[in-house]
Amino acid sequence: MAGKVLSLLPPSLLAAVGLVGLLLLCVPTRDVRELPALKYGIVLDAGSSHTSMFIYKWPADKENDTGIVGQHSSCDVRGGGISSYADNPSRAGQSLVECLDQALQAVPKERHVGTPLYLGATAGMRLLNLTSPEASANVLAAVTQTLTQYPFDFRGAHILSGQDEGVFGWVTANYLLENFIKYGWVGRWFRPRKGTLGAMDLGGASTQITFETASPAEDPASEVQLRLYGQHYRVYTHSFLCYGRDQVLRRLLAGALQTHGFHPCWPRGYSNQVLLGDVYESPCTAAQRPQAFNSSTRVSLSGTSDPALCRSLIMGLFNFSSCRFSRCSFNGIFQPPVAGNFIGFSAFFYTMDFLRTVMGLPVATLQQLEAAVATVCNQTWSELQARAPGERARLPDYCAGAMFVQQLLSRGYGFHERAFGGVTFQKKAGDTAVGWALGYMLNLTNLIPAEPPALRKGTDLGAWLVLVLLFAAMLLAALVLLLRRARSAKPSSAI
Ligand SMILES: *[C@@H]1O[C@H](CO)[C@@H](O)[C@H](O)[C@H]1NC(C)=O
Numbered sequence: 001m002a003g004k005v006l007s008l009l010p011p012s013l014l015a016a017v018g019l020v021g022l023l024l025l026c027v028p029t030r031d032v033r034e035l036p037a038l039k040y041g042i043v044l045d046a047g048s049s050h051t052s053m054f055i056y057k058w059p060a061d062k063e064n065d066t067g068i069v070g071q072h073s074s075c076d077v078r079g080g081g082i083s084s085y086a087d088n089p090s091r092a093g094q095s096l097v098e099c100l101d102q103a104l105q106a107v108p109k110e111r112h113v114g115t116p117l118y119l120g121a122t123a124g125m126r127l128l129n130l131t132s133p134e135a136s137a138n139v140l141a142a143v144t145q146t147l148t149q150y151p152f153d154f155r156g157a158h159i160l161s162g163q164d165e166g167v168f169g170w171v172t173a174n175y176l177l178e179n180f181i182k183y184g185w186v187g188r189w190f191r192p193r194k195g196t197l198g199a200m201d202l203g204g205a206s207t208q209i210t211f212e213t214a215s216p217a218e219d220p221a222s223e224v225q226l227r228l229y230g231q232h233y234r235v236y237t238h239s240f241l242c243y244g245r246d247q248v249l250r251r252l253l254a255g256a257l258q259t260h261g262f263h264p265c266w267p268r269g270y271s272n273q274v275l276l277g278d279v280y281e282s283p284c285t286a287a288q289r290p291q292a293f294n295s296s297t298r299v300s301l302s303g304t305s306d307p308a309l310c311r312s313l314i315m316g317l318f319n320f321s322s323c324r325f326s327r328c329s330f331n332g333i334f335q336p337p338v339a340g341n342f343i344g345f346s347a348f349f350y351t352m353d354f355l356r357t358v359m360g361l362p363v364a365t366l367q368q369l370e371a372a373v374a375t376v377c378n379q380t381w382s383e384l385q386a387r388a389p390g391e392r393a394r395l396p397d398y399c400a401g402a403m404f405v406q407q408l409l410s411r412g413y414g415f416h417e418r419a420f421g422g423v424t425f426q427k428k429a430g431d432t433a434v435g436w437a438l439g440y441m442l443n444l445t446n447l448i449p450a451e452p453p454a455l456r457k458g459t460d461l462g463a464w465l466v467l468v469l470l471f472a473a474m475l476l477a478a479l480v481l482l483l484r485r486a487r488s489a490k491p492s493s494a495i
């Protein structure tokens with residue numbers, strides 16, 4: 001008996017080796033290979049309310065592959081956005097030091113010199129540049145002063161246009177999800193059939209919508225043509241300045257002061273002292289600014305938890321009355337019908353996540369979203385606090401934020417129920433944050449070639465085939481041996 005078991009050992013081993021070999025060959029090589037030399041890149045995302053630093057990394061020998069660049073680490077700069085230091089620019093530079101020191105640790109020392117470092121500022125600085133070009137130049141000079149003191153390869157601090165912000169967010173999302181091009185396990189590049197994903201970004205001071213469209217844009221300002229990996233893309237994009245979350249809240253405050261004297265979107269039982277300077281100093285509230293006001297005056301404002309009034313206050317942010325194109329989203333801005341699937345990130349994600357996980361409300365359909373918003377906006381302050389004990393600081397504004405997102409998507413952009421089914425809300429793809437920062441770096445470092453990558457693995461293909469055949473032969477031989485043993489064993493066991 002022991003002999004029989006022993007005699008089965010060699011073919012079993014052979015089969016095991018063959019099987020393991022085949023399995024190993026099927027695992028994508030990028031996962032099992034020893035890590036090659038890594039390259040790094042750093043982007044400071046200088047938003048209106050805060051700055052984030054992202055450190056990206058990628059294997060040096062594959063820098064033209066899609067989906068290869070990922071997030072190494074990130075750091076949230078303490079304090080406000082760089083535009084909030086307009087009165088004291090040197091502090092804008094100083095605010096970045098803690099994160100930059102962290103980058104010195106995160107990137108290996110021998111890589112410091114070759115690591116590109118970018119600072120991109122968005123709508124907060126666009127607004128500052130509108131009100132005071134000099135102040136915005138001073139802030140950029142101050143952060144440049146700080147950034148050049150580090151050993152990294154600093155490549156400039158710039159204000160992105162709204163169009164760039166939208167397109168780079170779209171590039172990031174589709175790059176991370178490998179929608180441009182994919183490396184198949186048989187060693188070939190192919191273009192995925194699923195098409196690209198539209199991108200929706202909601203920041204503090206602006207919001208962007210970007211998606212691939214088949215028809216030429218009626219307004220050339222909203223169209224961007226891209227060539228990525230040999231493929232041509234016609235992309236619609238628009239950035240709405242003053243439609244970011246913080247500016248919307250500010251505009252609602254101005255509206256509430258002007259027309260109601262109370263805040264219909266704030267919960268009943270909540271009240272706050274509003275500093276008029278805070279409300280009216282932004283260019284976004286210029287139209288509602290009274291002729292004369294004392295900017296250090298505080299006005300007390302109370303919430304009334306009134307979903308219907310809150311909705312009409314928010315609808316006042318959208319102007320549907322004129323459109324000189326065949327169709328518009330709002331404010332006379334051209335927009336083709338939304339097409340394909342979308343990803344909503346940044347504050348779109350945080351808002352939906354609050355409704356879903358904190359409030360426990362379903363938001364899979366527009367109808368559910370509308371009901372969820374009505375529920376949140378109908379909560380009293382104590383009910384809301386009981387539901388979300390850890391969220392105190394932003395809690396009174398979730399109704400307004402959620403109502404705005406719902407109105408923007410359904411009325412503003414024109415998502416109907418079916419199109420809304422194709423929208424996912426997420427902040428990350430894998431371990432990498434979705435936002436404009438990665439797309440910005442990919443573009444500035446030329447990590448996305450205009451032409452498709454050569455079939456580099458073509459030479460590997462022969463060796464790969466030989467190995468597959470070898471392991472398959474081993475497996476086959478083992479099976480034949482086992483079968484023979486089994487046959488020769490049968491008569492004896494029958495006795
Ligand atoms: C990436 O592409 C650029 C331009 O197409 C080329 O010069 C570079 O050598 C490529 N890098 C790698 C690692 O293939």
Ligand SMILES: *[C@@H]1O[C@H](CO)[C@@H](O)[C@H](O)[C@H]1NC(C)=O
Nearest residue numbers: 129130133136137140158159
């Ligand atoms: C500020 O705005 C002006 C006018 O749009 C533009 O020419 C300038 O480049 C902007 N400044 C920066 C630093 O981007």
Ligand SMILES: *[C@@H]1O[C@H](CO)[C@@H](O)[C@H](O)[C@H]1NC(C)=O
Nearest residue numbers: 276292293294295296297298
């Ligand atoms: C503005 O308000 C502050 C505090 O309420 C007061 O001290 C100041 O005199 C006022 N300024 C003007 C111009 O009324």
Ligand SMILES: *[C@@H]1O[C@H](CO)[C@@H](O)[C@H](O)[C@H]1NC(C)=O
Nearest residue numbers: 316318319320321322331332
């Ligand atoms: C909407 O836009 C049109 C055209 O720009 C303007 O005439 C009208 O006053 C705006 N309506 C509101 C309510 O702002």
Ligand SMILES: *[C@@H]1O[C@H](CO)[C@@H](O)[C@H](O)[C@H]1NC(C)=O
Nearest residue numbers: 307308374375377378379380
């Ligand atoms: C709001 O809540 C009250 C109870 O607090 C309830 O009677 C009312 O029906 C709710 N309204 C909506 C629109 O949900």
Ligand SMILES: *[C@@H]1O[C@H](CO)[C@@H](O)[C@H](O)[C@H]1NC(C)=O
Nearest residue numbers: 164167168224226443444446
């Ligand atoms: C990316 O960079 C290239 C230059 O390398 C430029 O022509 C192109 O317009 C950029 N793409 C975007 C979306 O800005």
